[in-house]
Amino acid sequence: MANERINLRKELNNYKIDFDLLQKTPCTTEENKEYEELLKNGGTLPDGVFAYTYGGEESTSEFYTARESDLSEAEIQEYLTYKQLSMIRTIKNCVLFFTVLTIIGMIAYFLLSMSL
Numbered sequence: 499m500a501n502e503r504i505n506l507r508k509e510l511n512n513y514k515i516d517f518d519l520l521q522k523t524p525c526t527t528e529e530n531k532e533y534e535e536l537l538k539n540g541g542t543l544p545d546g547v548f549a550y551t552y553g554g555e556e557s558t559s560e561f562y563t564a565r566e567s568d569l570s571e572a573e574i575q576e577y578l579t580y581k582q583l584s585m586i587r588t589i590k591n592c593v594l595f596f597t598v599l600t601i602i603g604m605i606a607y608f609l610l611s612m613s614l
Contacts, residue, residue: 511564515548517581519574520564533561 514520525533525547533543537558543549546563549556569577 515564517578519567519569519577521567522562522564525561525563530559530561534559 511520515522533547536543543561546565547561548564549558550560550562551557567574
């Protein structure tokens, strides 16, 4: 496993797809059939064509192409900053929820122990 080579360009493209920096365009029905036959015959997908992933498994019948967005570097940086802020807000809300839940539990335990 340590000697396994990682294709960094493919990993980078996967991250770009995950964070919506590459635009997905679904293939037509004819193209899907063509790529499906290509895979059945032991071939590989052309560059820029990817299989949809459902539940961790790649589809063998549905494909899409990915192309770069028309955003500038500054716009991409701004987009990623807002995405980070959104994730931080979600984490903050989760921490707040569990803190309030813990305080309510402590108060309920205190009141229950005082009534006994």
